[in-house]
Amino acid sequence: MQEAPIRIPDPTDPAATLATVVSLRRLADRLELAGAQAAIDQGWSWTDVAEALGVSRQAAHKKLARRITQ
Known part of the structure; x- marks a missing residue:
């Protein structure tokens, strides 16, 4: 969807x-989730995802893990 x-x-x-x-926050949230999903699908650890986002592993996991399909 464009x-x-x-x-x-x-x-x-x-x-x-x-x-x-x-609008920008909503777009950023969608991009963050899509990027995290792709990273997890490609075998990244939560530590890797968190490092790429500039947050702690716990913060990344808490925010995104329930929305990621594995």
């Missing part, structure tokens, strides 16, 4: 700016 391109809002319009932040 998403519409993200338009940079006028920074003086708080509603548009904050709506864009929400």
Whole structure:
């Protein structure tokens, strides 16, 4: 599914700016999950995934493990 391109809002319009932040967070979450799923599928450890994300192994596992299919 192709998403519409993200338009940079006028920074003086708080509603548009904050709506864009929400959209970016949702996109980042989807990308993070897809990347973690691919990494686990390719045999990466949770330590490897966490290192790539710049977080602890525990943080990565807690956030993503229940959403990863193995």
